[in-house]
Amino acid sequence: MHRKPLHSGEPLGAPARRLRLGRGAAIGALAICGLAFSALPAGASGGSVSLVAYSTPKPAYSALVAAFAKTKAGAGVTVSSSFGPSGTQATSVVDGLPADLVNFSLTPDMTKVVKAGLVSSSWDRTATKGMVTNSIVSFIVRPGNPKHITTWADLVKPGVKVITPNVFSSGSAKWNLMAAYGAQLSLGKSAAQAQSYLTALLKNAVAQPASASAALQTFLSGQGDVLLDYEDDGLYAKSQGEPVSVITPPQTILIQNPIAVTKTASPAAKAFLAYLLSPAGQTVWGKQGYRPVLPSVAAKFSFPKPKTLFTINKVGGWTTVNTKFFDPTTGIVAKIEQSLGVSTASS
Amino acid sequence: MSSTGVVVDDLGLPGSGNAPADHRPGRGHRRRRPPSVPPPALAAAGRVVSRAGGPALAVTYLSLLVLLPLAAVVAKAFSGGWSTFWAEVTNPVAVSALELTLVLSAIVAVVNSIAGLAISWVLVRDDFPGKSLVSAVIDLPFALPTVVAGLTLLTLYGVNSPLHVDLAGTRLGVAAALLFVTLPFCVRSVQPVLAELDAETEDAAASLGATRRQVLFRVILPSVLPSVLAGAGLAFARAVGEFGSIALISGNLPFKTEVASSYIFGLAQSDDFTGASAVSVVLVSIALVVLLVIGWFRRRFDIPDTI
Amino acid sequence: MKGSRWRLPLRYGVLAYLALLVVVPVGAVFYHAFSPGLGKAWDAFTTPDGLHALVLTLLVVAVAVPLNTVFGVGVSLILARQRFPGAWLLDALIDIPLAVSPVIIGLSLILVYGHTGWWGNWLAARGITVIFSVPGIIMASAAVSLPYVVREVLPVLQEIGTEQEQAARTLGAGPITVFRRITLPSIRRGLAYGVTLTTARVLGEFGAVSVVSGAIAGKTQTYTIFISQSIDNLEPQAAYVGAVVLCLAALIVLSLLTLTDRNRDAWHGKVAT
Numbered sequence: 001m002h003r004k005p006l007h008s009g010e011p012l013g014a015p016a017r018r019l020r021l022g023r024g025a026a027i028g029a030l031a032i033c034g035l036a037f038s039a040l041p042a043g044a045s046g047g048s049v050s051l052v053a054y055s056t057p058k059p060a061y062s063a064l065v066a067a068f069a070k071t072k073a074g075a076g077v078t079v080s081s082s083f084g085p086s087g088t089q090a091t092s093v094v095d096g097l098p099a100d101l102v103n104f105s106l107t108p109d110m111t112k113v114v115k116a117g118l119v120s121s122s123w124d125r126t127a128t129k130g131m132v133t134n135s136i137v138s139f140i141v142r143p144g145n146p147k148h149i150t151t152w153a154d155l156v157k158p159g160v161k162v163i164t165p166n167v168f169s170s171g172s173a174k175w176n177l178m179a180a181y182g183a184q185l186s187l188g189k190s191a192a193q194a195q196s197y198l199t200a201l202l203k204n205a206v207a208q209p210a211s212a213s214a215a216l217q218t219f220l221s222g223q224g225d226v227l228l229d230y231e232d233d234g235l236y237a238k239s240q241g242e243p244v245s246v247i248t249p250p251q252t253i254l255i256q257n258p259i260a261v262t263k264t265a266s267p268a269a270k271a272f273l274a275y276l277l278s279p280a281g282q283t284v285w286g287k288q289g290y291r292p293v294l295p296s297v298a299a300k301f302s303f304p305k306p307k308t309l310f311t312i313n314k315v316g317g318w319t320t321v322n323t324k325f326f327d328p329t330t331g332i333v334a335k336i337e338q339s340l341g342v343s344t345a346s347s
Numbered sequence: 348m349s350s351t352g353v354v355v356d357d358l359g360l361p362g363s364g365n366a367p368a369d370h371r372p373g374r375g376h377r378r379r380r381p382p383s384v385p386p387p388a389l390a391a392a393g394r395v396v397s398r399a400g401g402p403a404l405a406v407t408y409l410s411l412l413v414l415l416p417l418a419a420v421v422a423k424a425f426s427g428g429w430s431t432f433w434a435e436v437t438n439p440v441a442v443s444a445l446e447l448t449l450v451l452s453a454i455v456a457v458v459n460s461i462a463g464l465a466i467s468w469v470l471v472r473d474d475f476p477g478k479s480l481v482s483a484v485i486d487l488p489f490a491l492p493t494v495v496a497g498l499t500l501l502t503l504y505g506v507n508s509p510l511h512v513d514l515a516g517t518r519l520g521v522a523a524a525l526l527f528v529t530l531p532f533c534v535r536s537v538q539p540v541l542a543e544l545d546a547e548t549e550d551a552a553a554s555l556g557a558t559r560r561q562v563l564f565r566v567i568l569p570s571v572l573p574s575v576l577a578g579a580g581l582a583f584a585r586a587v588g589e590f591g592s593i594a595l596i597s598g599n600l601p602f603k604t605e606v607a608s609s610y611i612f613g614l615a616q617s618d619d620f621t622g623a624s625a626v627s628v629v630l631v632s633i634a635l636v637v638l639l640v641i642g643w644f645r646r647r648f649d650i651p652d653t654i
Numbered sequence: 655m656k657g658s659r660w661r662l663p664l665r666y667g668v669l670a671y672l673a674l675l676v677v678v679p680v681g682a683v684f685y686h687a688f689s690p691g692l693g694k695a696w697d698a699f700t701t702p703d704g705l706h707a708l709v710l711t712l713l714v715v716a717v718a719v720p721l722n723t724v725f726g727v728g729v730s731l732i733l734a735r736q737r738f739p740g741a742w743l744l745d746a747l748i749d750i751p752l753a754v755s756p757v758i759i760g761l762s763l764i765l766v767y768g769h770t771g772w773w774g775n776w777l778a779a780r781g782i783t784v785i786f787s788v789p790g791i792i793m794a795s796a797a798v799s800l801p802y803v804v805r806e807v808l809p810v811l812q813e814i815g816t817e818q819e820q821a822a823r824t825l826g827a828g829p830i831t832v833f834r835r836i837t838l839p840s841i842r843r844g845l846a847y848g849v850t851l852t853t854a855r856v857l858g859e860f861g862a863v864s865v866v867s868g869a870i871a872g873k874t875q876t877y878t879i880f881i882s883q884s885i886d887n888l889e890p891q892a893a894y895v896g897a898v899v900l901c902l903a904a905l906i907v908l909s910l911l912t913l914t915d916r917n918r919d920a921w922h923g924k925v926a927t
Contacts, residue, residue, distance in 0.1 A: 050870075055886050082870045083883060087616045096769035097786050097868040112618070166599055168613035207516055207598035210609055210616075213886040214595055217498060222506030223515050223598070240888040328619050329438055338439050341602030402738075405729045408721075409744075412797045413751050416762030419772060423765060462671055469668045473661060481672065483905055487680045490854035490904030492878040493861070495897040498885060499679045499686075510678075527675055532805075535851060539844035540809050574809040581805055584752035591756075591860050608755035615757055627758045634753035638746045646742070 046076025047268030052093055053103040054086035054171070054257075055213060056233055057133075060288035064276065067284050073271040085211055086171045093118060093262075100269035103132060103259040105171045108318045110258040123260035132259035132276055133232075134291035136306065137179035139247040140219060140227040140234045147225045151250060152183045155226060156200035163207045163224040165215045167326055167333050172212035174326060175255050176228040177201075177333065181325075182315045183251035186308045199336050220244075230255060231303075235289030248304040254311045256293075417631070424624035435625040440601050441610060445630060448607040451518065452586035453637075455525040456533075460579040463533025464571070470534070471541045489531045493591025500524050501595040516598030521606065524593040529582035536578030540571050573645040580641040587634050680901065687894035698892040699899065706872045707880035708899065710788070714876065715856050718796040722852050726803025727845065731837075733804075734811035751800045756861025759797055763790060763866050786868035791876060794862040799855040806848030807841050814840050846911035854904040 053061065061081060068074035082089070082097065090109035093099045094116040102119065104110050110130070113119045124130030141149050147160065155162055165173035180201055184194035202208075206224055209215045212233060219227040220242055227234075234246040259276065261269050275281045282292035283300070292298045312318055325332045425432055435441065470482055488496065502508075504523060505515040514520030544567065552562050590608040597604040607630050614623035688695050698704070729748065733741055751759065766772045767784040777784060784790045818840075822832045838845075860878040867874040869883075877896055884892035 052868075055883070058883060059887050080870050080873060082868050082875075084864065084869055085616060087618065088865070091618065092786070092865075092868055094770075095764055095785065096774075096783075098870075166601075166605075166609075166613055169609075169616040205600070207600065208605075209599050210594055210612055214599075216888075217501065217595055217885065218515070218598070221501045221515070221595075237888060242888060326617065328614055328617055328622060329434060334440070337601045341439060341443065402732050402736075405725060405732060406744075408725050409747065409800070412793060413800060414747070415772075416759070416766045416797070417750065417754070419765035420758060420762045462668075465664060466668050466672065469665050473665050475665065481669070483908060484672065484676050484680065486850055486854050486904055486908055487901050488676055489851060490858050490901045491680065491683065491897055492858045492881050492900060494878065494882045494885060495683060495893055496679070498890070498893070499682050503679055503682055523675075527679060530675060531851060531854075535847040536805060536809065539806060539847060540813050542843060543810055543813050543840070570813070573812065577805050577809055580749055581752060581801065584749045584801075587753045588755045608757070611755050612757050615761060620761070623758065623761070627755060630755075631750060631753050635746055635750060638749045638753070639742070642742060642745050 046074070046078075047266050047271075048100075049077060049079045049266065049269045049272050050098045050100045051079055051081040051103070051272075052089050052097060052099040052101070053081065053083055054089060054105040054109075055083045055211075056105065056230065056236075057103065057257075057288075057290070058083045059236065060232075060285060060290065063288060064281060064284050067280070068272055068275050071275060071280070074275060077268045077272070079272065085169075087169075099262050100265040101259070101261055101273055103257065105255075105257055106174065106318065107256070107258050107312075108322055109171065110260060111318075113260075113262075118262050119260045120263060124258070126277075128277060128293040129256075130258050130260060131256045131293050133257045133285050134293055135230045135232045135255040135257070136248070136252045136291070136309070137176055137228060137255065138231040138234050138252070139249055140216075140229050140237070141225065141245050141247055143243050143245050145245050145247060149226045150247060152180060152187075152197070155180075156197065156204060160204055160226065161206040161224045162201060162204045162226055162228065163209070163215050163219050164201075164205055164228040165212050166208040166210055168328055169210045170212055170215075172215075172230060172233075173208075173228075174321075175230070175253060177325070178312060178315050178321060179228075179249070179251075179253035182253050182310050183249065183308075185314065186251050186310060195332060195336075198333070199340065202333075202336055203340055231291075232289040239289070248306050250306055251308040251310075252306045253314075254309050256311070257290075420624045421628055423620055424628045426624075427621045431621060432625045435619075435622040436629050440605070441607075441626050443602045444605050444607045444610040445626070445633075447518070447521075447605070448587055448630070449633060451522055451525060451606070452583050455522055455529060455586050456579045456583035459526055459529050459533040459582050460575050463530065463578055463582075464537055464575055466534045467537040467541050467571075470538055485534050486531050488527050493528070493589070496528065496592040497524070497595040500527065500592065504596060515596055516600060516604060518604055520596040520598075521593050521604055524596050525586045525589060528589055528592050529585050532581040532585065533575075533578040536581065537571055537574045540574040544570055569648060572648045576641050576645045576648075580638050583637060583641075584634055587630060683894055683897050683901070686890065687898045690891050694891060695895050698889070698895045701892070703871050703875065704877075704880050704892065704896065707875045707877040708896075710791075710875070711857060711877040711900075712903075713788070714792050714795050715853055717792050718799065718856050719849060719853050721796055722799055723803050723845075723849055725800070726848060726852075727807055727841075729804050730807040730811050730841075733808055735816065748801045748804050751797050756798060756859070757865055760794055760862040760865025763794055763797070763862075767793075785866050786870075787874060790866040791863050791874060794866045795856045795859050798859055798862050799852045802851040802855065803845065803848035806844040806851065810841050810844035811837075843912070846908075849911055850904065850908045853907045857900045857903055 051061065058081075061079075061083075065079045065081075068079075069077065082092075084092070086105040086109045089097075089102075090104060090112045093102060093113050099118070102110070102113060110119065110123065114121055114123060139149055139155075141147065147154075149155065149160065154160065164176045167173040167177060177198060181194050181198060184197045185191070189197070207215070207218050209218050212229060215227060216229065216233060216237060218224065220237070231246060231248070234244060237244050238246060259273065261273055276285070277294070279294060279297050282294045282297040286292045286297060286301045291303050292301070312321065315321055316324065323331070326334075328334055466485070470478065491499075500520075500523065501515065503510060504512055504520055506513055508514075514523055549562050549566055552566050553559075557565070588608055590606075590612065593606060594609060597606065597609070599605050599609055601610075607626065611623045611626050611630075614620075614626065729744070733745055754762075764771060764785050767777060767790065768774055769778070769785070771785075782789075784793065818836050819832050822836050823829075827835070858878060859876075860882060863876050864879055864882070867876060867879065869875050869879045875883075877900065881893045881896040884890070884896065
């Protein structure tokens, strides 16, 4: 082994010590900052709301919180918000993430929180059945729709490149596939034929990113001819100047996003929820690209009307669908992926 | 010269090894006192800390942060019994994802080890204007948040690539992303060791008639081989666990480009924490075996510090 | 040593590899951050949520990195200088955090320290919140960056041997003096790289932290989470600007740590090629 000569004549202690002192001082300063930081007062005079939501409506909530602050009920209320993938957010709330108001992208995530005893089981016994916004599954295509993709049949034509998120990691993907399946049923196809359609659709998938936003990024990078996504996501991208066109399929599923206050919610949170469901709040939602749940407000917007619009109940309701289609080992989609993989997997 | 012979276990820390020589009468007062003698209290504290405390503290820290949480994951993996565990890990999608991850990570580790050695060589032994700039960029793949790295790699190597390649949705694309994030390990592991290499041994070998090539292969490379292996191990381990930077460019297609970490993420999102834990346990076990093998080779090439 | 006819091809080969693999992507990040305009870049940088997130990330670095440095140097000394049964296992276990997917690291911490975790009740009874608050973020960051200091310092310690340390001890130096004046300077370069890698890793950590933090804007949202949300909300410039800030932070740390090295290079002299 090599040996190094002894360190004679080399200046040693001073620079190392200075560095350490400096580092120590910096650590001390930052630690004090940090303590002050985390000891910030919880709420201002008007109360506070801890909002936990899925990731898509973040820009919408910026507008909604600002508008709410201008109302009497919302004056002085601080809203602290957390956004993330719907499933993860629900699990976090169960694991102890502080929440007054929860808004998820699909009902099973709300059910998780209800089962954990954090939200009342009568959360959906409201005028809007617990929903705050609607949307539909749309086709996102390149500007001008160069490949003329307008129907579900177009998606399974040879050579058409589809992007849809991975159903096991994304709630959005589940809506997409149920829209496809339900569309086939409403066209008069049998369950077996509808399942073959799903196989053909997934065969045409050139990417199955882990989340809806990753799917959008993939599409915007130039991959694929069509992206299956929420209509509000497509409209938002368009409003941000991204080169997309939003096509409404003739048959599609109604996406309903649940919202509820937790059992320990502050009065300010209840007021905020009331605002979100009020005509004023629903108008703001509408302007952000979400279909309002209040019919009176919905009438003021001109969202495209698909010929056939069905809900998740048409295909059996979420509880059935989650097991029958999306169970990671025994579900229909898992079996389809395996059959596709076995036939196309290269060694 | 120490009359007690070589003390292999001498840690150099207070309290370990033999009694300090400065207690011997007649030996102490002629030597120059070092400019800063630690106060007795600190020295005493240091002795206590390191005698038994050092290793114990280290293991406690490791346990709290890593070992205990991982034990919880193992417990979760088997919480449904052995049959559930087995079903989860023999799922064809899982097997394919594990295979893809391990093979790609191994290839990337090998490629980057070679590249890392070459880069370290140039950084330590070559000299050209701008060399320090080159050294500075090595760590950048690491400082970039994985999500930004992923997005950047997609824009650069995807469909609208300015470099006219299209690696999106391919295994080569995944490999390119892994090469990007693991490069700093392979360079920074070798670089300090190469820099510390003593010129004397090489000079001695040369003066004994060894050719440059012989000096390289018989003196230098064996000395840096342990650190190259260390870097390879780090690169492999990181590649196996990497998620953010390959998420976009891989396209995440099951059986084609879906890596284990993405598959695990999917299971966690579907609330199948038992499955996620199970696949993780398998992945980490295999990685651990590989790391143990690498460690064994490292120790084989590491000549012990005995005279 | 390599013959001089290899020197230039090697140099250019290395530069080409680095250019293609590192410089181009990182350059693209800088380009996308500033091409819409410097003013817009500044606006993107100075959003309140973004600045909060940056301060939080720097705080996490200031705690997690020194912890891992002390651990790393200590464990390296133990592994390099002591023989004990199971040393080989400890050596391999240290690399484990790397192989575990970041999401699982976050999950594993919740399984132990979360509300419903093994120690959940014990912690709640004492009013200690770990998960979904800053301590949890620090733990997750320390866990994912654990091995780097060890992996940098240990090979150097093994390379230099114990000769000088023993010589110093026989000359009467106390153990702490031996460490400070003999060992520490020898491992300084490796240590610098180890600390830099650790810092860079903590700065860029996303997966594990996103799981344990809860991502509450202004409170537990780290800079990488902020950046990721900027991408999701189709504000790529904010994301690229954030990435530039993190890269600059890592570069600053690296140059601070290797600044004192230039003296040593001059003293050692260049190794003849």
